[in-house]
Amino acid sequence: MKLNVEQRKIVELEPNGHMLIKGVAGSGKTTVALRRISFLQTHHCQENDDNILLVTFNRTLLNYIEYQYKKLEDEEKGDIATWINGNRNIAIKTINQIMIGYFNSYKKRHNLGLEVTLDSRIIYATIDQAIDQLQEEFSNIKLLARKYNSFLLDEIDWIKSCGILDEDTYQQIDRIGRSTGGQNTPQKLTKNSQTRKAIFKLKERYDQLLEAKGLVDFKTMNLLALRQAEEVEGKKYTHIIIDESQDLTKIQLQFLTTIHAKKPYGSITFVADNTQSIYSHSWLGKGRAYTTIGYDMSGRARVLTKNYRTTTEISKAAYGLIEHDEQILGNIDYVKPALIDRHGHAPIYRFFLNNEDQLQFFKKEINQLKQEYRLEDICIVAKEKRLIEDIAIGLEKEGIPTKILHDRKPDFAKEAVNLVTMHSIKGLEFKVIFLAHLDDGVLPNTAQVDVEDEETVNTEERKLLYVGMTRANELLYMSAVKAPSKFLQEIDANQLRFNRDTALRPFQPIAISEYKFADKIADVNSKEELIRQWMIQQLIQTYQYPDSLLEVEYGVQQFSKRGYVDIAVMIHVNDKKLPYIFVEVKKFGVGIADAKDQLISYMNTSKHVQYGILTDGVNTMIIDRNGEEINDIPKCQPIFLPETKYKSIYKNLRNNKVYDYLQDKEDLEIIEIKDQATDLMQDPVQPIQVPIIGNVAAGIPIEAVEEYQDFLYVPEDWVIQTEETFVLQVTGDSMIEEGIRPGDFVLVHRQQTADPGDIVIAVIDQNATMKKYMPMGSQILLLPANKEYEPISMDADNVLINGKVIGVMQKV
Numbered sequence: 175m176k177l178n179v180e181q182r183k184i185v186e187l188e189p190n191g192h193m194l195i196k197g198v199a200g201s202g203k204t205t206v207a208l209r210r211i212s213f214l215q216t217h218h219c220q221e222n223d224d225n226i227l228l229v230t231f232n233r234t235l236l237n238y239i240e241y242q243y244k245k246l247e248d249e250e251k252g253d254i255a256t257w258i259n260g261n262r263n264i265a266i267k268t269i270n271q272i273m274i275g276y277f278n279s280y281k282k283r284h285n286l287g288l289e290v291t292l293d294s295r296i297i298y299a300t301i302d303q304a305i306d307q308l309q310e311e312f313s314n315i316k317l318l319a320r321k322y323n324s325f326l327l328d329e330i331d332w333i334k335s336c337g338i339l340d341e342d343t344y345q346q347i348d349r350i351g352r353s354t355g356g357q358n359t360p361q362k363l364t365k366n367s368q369t370r371k372a373i374f375k376l377k378e379r380y381d382q383l384l385e386a387k388g389l390v391d392f393k394t395m396n397l398l399a400l401r402q403a404e405e406v407e408g409k410k411y412t413h414i415i416i417d418e419s420q421d422l423t424k425i426q427l428q429f430l431t432t433i434h435a436k437k438p439y440g441s442i443t444f445v446a447d448n449t450q451s452i453y454s455h456s457w458l459g460k461g462r463a464y465t466t467i468g469y470d471m472s473g474r475a476r477v478l479t480k481n482y483r484t485t486t487e488i489s490k491a492a493y494g495l496i497e498h499d500e501q502i503l504g505n506i507d508y509v510k511p512a513l514i515d516r517h518g519h520a521p522i523y524r525f526f527l528n529n530e531d532q533l534q535f536f537k538k539e540i541n542q543l544k545q546e547y548r549l550e551d552i553c554i555v556a557k558e559k560r561l562i563e564d565i566a567i568g569l570e571k572e573g574i575p576t577k578i579l580h581d582r583k584p585d586f587a588k589e590a591v592n593l594v595t596m597h598s599i600k601g602l603e604f605k606v607i608f609l610a611h612l613d614d615g616v617l618p619n620t621a622q623v624d625v626e627d628e629e630t631v632n633t634e635e636r637k638l639l640y641v642g643m644t645r646a647n648e649l650l651y652m653s654a655v656k657a658p659s660k661f662l663q664e665i666d667a668n669q670l671r672f673n674r675d676t677a678l679r680p681f682q683p684i685a686i687s688e689y690k691f692a693d694k695i696a697d698v699n700s701k702e703e704l705i706r707q708w709m710i711q712q713l714i715q716t717y718q719y720p721d722s723l724l725e726v727e728y729g730v731q732q733f734s735k736r737g738y739v740d741i742a743v744m745i746h747v748n749d750k751k752l753p754y755i756f757v758e759v760k761k762f763g764v765g766i767a768d769a770k771d772q773l774i775s776y777m778n779t780s781k782h783v784q785y786g787i788l789t790d791g792v793n794t795m796i797i798d799r800n801g802e803e804i805n806d807i808p809k810c811q812p813i814f815l816p817e818t819k820y821k822s823i824y825k826n827l828r829n830n831k832v833y834d835y836l837q838d839k840e841d842l843e844i845i846e847i848k849d850q851a852t853d854l855m856q857d858p859v860q861p862i863q864v865p866i867i868g869n870v871a872a873g874i875p876i877e878a879v880e881e882y883q884d885f886l887y888v889p890e891d892w893v894i895q896t897e898e899t900f901v902l903q904v905t906g907d908s909m910i911e912e913g914i915r916p917g918d919f920v921l922v923h924r925q926q927t928a929d930p931g932d933i934v935i936a937v938i939d940q941n942a943t944m945k946k947y948m949p950m951g952s953q954i955l956l957l958p959a960n961k962e963y964e965p966i967s968m969d970a971d972n973v974l975i976n977g978k979v980i981g982v983m984q985k986v
């Protein structure tokens with residue numbers, strides 16, 4: 175892979191203290207970070223104790239980076255590959271791995287027997303104990319109650335994450351995103367209040383109680399690790415690169431700056447994308463300035479805007495999600511994404527009534543995808559662990575091997591479908607992503623609103639979905655069960671598809687005020703109507719059939735019974751309007767399998783119907799004339815529309831060329847001319863108008879007549895002289911062998927002479943006739959072009975030439 179100019183510049187930048195690499199999802203931040211390690215090692219490590227640290231947030235990402243780079247070693251033997259194994263000066267670690275190490279040293283130094291606990295039962299029992307103990311002292315503080323224990327724990331966690339060590343500081347600090355108090359939520363945490371006092375006391379009591387059990391929680395472990403780093407001169411890193419730095423807490427960031435060896439050629443690089451900050455206690459992700467942790471980033475930020483990972487279609491849908499979120503757009507480090515021109519399938523969205531249907535869909539798709547992809551290229555993602563575990567069990571039962579990418583070292587290369595939580599997929603990518611269970615209540619998680627205000631929860635969870643969507647290289651599936659997440663409605667439905675190979679968009683309800691064909695609908699409130707209107711909208715917007723080609727309640731005769739097709743798509747064939755597609759709709763989610771026979775029997779009533787669609791909004795089946803399931807129906811084509819032009823052929827007798835002549839039905843002066851021999855269109859012509867004065871038998875008037883009603887519009891170069899040109903309609907068939915038929919129009923130039931062989935309008939005994947002119951001495955032979963008729967031989971004096979035919983216009 176060749177880095178782009180901006181990426182290369184960043185990789186090879188002279189280290190100069192601190193810097194920030196901001197970038198959108200998939201813009202190569204991690205790629206750049208990894209390559210920069212090798213650059214720094216080669217060019218900017220001068221002493222034996224010059225160490226380089228790349229720190230990531232979660233374990234899955236770390237494992238993935240290692241996996242990717244082990245692969246690189248095989249494929250790209252070269253400088254970047256040498257670093258990972260056996261280089262003692264380079265470390266790639268999660269923030270927790272390093273901090274645990276420092277915590278252990280802290281314990282040893284103080285001879286403490288503390289253990290870190292993640293056991294939520296112990297943690298909740300301890301906070302309840304602490305609440306009980308303080309209730310008497312703070313009897314007027316309603317918040318100090320067991321029912322608010324998760325809120326209180328979260329607040330204590332936050333206090334520790336920010337490194338707030340005394341009550342005074344806590345009393346003064348702004349709480350971003352804290353719930354402002356609703357019906358079931360705790361009250362707002364006013365500054366300098368008894369409530370804050372009580373919470374701080376609670377924190378101290380809770381810590382003491384845990385410690386008495388020989389335990390510390392995770393956030394206290396972080397604090398002690400920081401203390402160790404500050405108090406004891408330990409291993410330091412000359413260069414530190416912090417990937418996903420927007421997710422770290424203040425304490426974690428302070429810890430990293432403490433273990434940074436501030437050498438003149440050293441560096442600390444923050445790699446961040448605030449649009450992907452998905453942890454509520456993160457420090458920088460909440461839009462705080464780097465100055466709050468001691469770094470002024472003015473002039474030190476580099477930006478990567480191009481998303482290389484996903485296709486344009488997926489990127490557009492993902493950006494649609496964040497572009498209305500004020501909190502995201504208003505963040506100081508927001509980077510506007512730029513699209514690269516890499517196209518693929520639009521994201522697919524499916525809704526299911528139950529888990530089993532979703533599972534069956536995954537099974538069917540995965541079995542199909544197997545023809546193009548390896549199983550390890552596919553990853554199923556859900557918000558919660560229990561959801562992915564259920565899907566994994568289901569797929570295994572169906573014979574599809576799976577592996578869950580938990581914190582343990584997963585085998586990325588194992589031939590199995592990956593499953594991972596939304597939080598853990600951060601930083602990873604797969605060719606095919608299924609975002610499962612985008613359900614109402616799961617995303618956003620409404621329970622979380624107790625703890626943080628609704629807007630903050632919405633933004634965080636919206637970002638989570640954004641992170642999930644931007645993990646897909648090529649194909650993105652999204653699905654919801656029972657009730658879809660409200661975020662799905664924020665994505666423009668036009669960016670989504672129902673299936674991989676169908677243009678059909680997912681079902682979307684349409685307002686009754688927007689209903690089409692309202693006068694033909696018996697009950698606008700019926701549940702089937704909702705589905706019909708969505709299909710009508712799809713036929714018009716997605717498949718481009720105009721309203722005029724659609725009919726509702728289209729009557730068909732089945733033997734003695736009359737049936738009514740919900741929607742018939744009609745097309746024009748040889749000026750006839752014929753049914754082409756029949757659509758049958760059912761109530762939302764009731765199933766369609768039973769209705770297939772009915773649709774087929776309707777289709778069989780007309781040999782013209784080529785396609786059938788059956789849908790209940792959840793399931794859609796498209797069949798061809800033989801009842802076979804197919805992927806899609808054709809979009810409307812120009813030939814399906816009623817003819818808007820008159821078509822004629824013009825035989826120009828002056829140059830013996832034949833032209834196609836098209837005339838707009840609405841505006842007769844708009845004509846198009848094409849030379850049949852060369853197939854070339856003539857440049858748009860400004861036609862002249864030639865009067866149609868009657869039929870051949872009437873001949874051409876000798877005198878000029880001013881008023882005519884009908885005209886033929888022809889290019890000027892078809893006539894000899896405009897004022898002397900007239901049109902006559904052919905009545906008889908005497909010239910049929912010259913290709914001049916009754917009903918044709920002939921262009922005639924008024925003249926009294928003719929050359930032998932000219933077709934003329936001759937007047938004999940005051941009757942006009944069209945014949946071929948052939949002078950024979952004092953006689954004139956007027957030859958018909960039809961064996962049925964005899965030539966007429968006349969004395970030249972008795973024949974009056976009225977005009978010469980210069981061209982023939984024939985309707986086709």
Ligand SMILES: Nc1ncnc2c1ncn2[C@@H]1O[C@H](COP(=O)(O)OP(=O)(O)OP(=O)(O)O)[C@@H](O)[C@H]1O
Nearest residue numbers: 176177178198199200201202203204205482483601
């Ligand atoms: N210049 C490039 N040309 C082609 N592909 C690139 C380029 N830069 C990065 N990529 C590819 O784009 C994908 C995303 O890169 P990477 O994971 O480094 O991005 P990121 O910014 O860290 O993403 P995220 O923040 O979303 O995790 C990877 O598959 C990477 O190989």
